[in-house]
Amino acid sequence: MKEIPKKNGFTTPPGYFEGLSERVLNKLEEKDTSALPSKEGFKIPEGYFDGLEEKIQDKTLQRETKVFTLKPFRPFLYAAAAIAVLVVLIIGLEKNNTSTPTFDDLAQAEITQYIESRDLELSSYELAEVLPVSELEIGDFMESSVDQDEILDYLEDSIDDLDELNIETHEEYQ
Template sequence: MKEIPKKNSFKTPPGYFEGLSDRILNKLDEEDKAVMPEQEGFKVPDGYFEKVEKEILDKTLQKEARVIPLRGYRPYLYAAAAIAVLFVLVIGLVRNTDPDLSFDDLAQAEITRYIESRDLELSTYEIAEVLPVTELEIGDFMESGVENQEILDYLEDTIDDLEELNIDTHEEFQ
């Protein structure tokens, strides 16, 4: 702000504002005479303002509209609706001819994948209640058979006193 000079650098010539309004009005009068025609270009017809109100009211007032009753069409509408419903029902019944699927149609792998992917919170006892025990064998659960020696090794590692089980380690399992 300190760098801005306080001296005004814009000056008007002496006597500029004296008679300024007269000069502007004279200039406007000269231009108006050159542009404006001597006669007016528009003329209102005689009696226009007396008739215009009545004409506007006549055009804007609503006349009674002709009412066409639709009672004659109702039976046709009901018939068309009934045909459409029958058509939809027939198409629905024809498309539903696929055989019903049952639990036996599912592959074991799909059932296993479903149970593993869902958190069903079922205990092993609850799952065992659902599975048919009469048809199951130990080979269904294990891919390879367990050797007798592996069973004995497991029992030796997990049980403190193997002799309490009364198993002769030299006997052959059948």
């Protein structure tokens, strides 16, 4: 915002207000008093204040107002709206229920999350009976695939005799 200047544009001569009242009174005495009106400029009609209080109270007191009735209660509008909502709901539910979900529609992550969230206390043998093992591969259980060379390297480092494992070794792995 713009700052207000401290210097004002209006000035008075020095000593202007000293003895101002005396100067005004002297000028009034010098001038002709006939120039001033002898009566006041405002006139009030006679009897104006007689009964004024009653008139004000009459105007300020509340009168009985007319009561207008609004449109009468229409229950058939509410019934029609309720029927329309029911029709829309029935059509919407029938449209969404066209197919029933099957076990194949479930994602593997949803099944895993369900089993983990419920403490079913199933053993690995019980789970093997329920889950279709014929379709599973080793990559489904492991998060990252392990190369066969890495497995053989691990086995060579951790086991003294590879013959104990009964693994057929091929020439390409040696």
